[in-house]
């Protein structure tokens with residue numbers, strides 16, 4: 001089963017998580033959101049993951065903007081992982097919306 005993980009990371013925590021997930025899942029491509037945001041997004045994998053840090057009780061603006069590129073994903077398995085310092089708040093609910 002093929003997976004693409006899109007990540008955003010400033011200090012490296014989310015990148016480590018993305019890479020460890022990729023290793024465990026196998027057949028996974030890890031792509032940077034800052035790079036992918038200016039290109040056509042590839043949603044052809046069976047599973048699409050996003051990994052990012054919580055910023056001010058929510059998604060970083062770039063992640064929120066990137067998610068707007070997700071179209072026709074009704075039958076797609078999408079997962080999200082957020083790294084955080086101590087207060088994740090409703091970040092994953094924001095992603096779901």
Ligand SMILES: Cc1cc2nc3c(=O)[nH]c(=O)nc-3n(C[C@H](O)[C@H](O)[C@H](O)COP(=O)(O)O)c2cc1C
Pocket residue numbers: 008009010011012013014015052053054055056057058083084085086087088
């Ligand atoms: C601007 C900024 C805002 C943050 N806001 C939160 C927050 O609201 N809640 C929280 O638990 N952690 C917060 N953090 C901590 C980060 O989510 C945490 O350190 C994360 O693992 C960093 O991921 P990265 O290394 O991939 O950038 C914030 C960090 C920064 C730099």
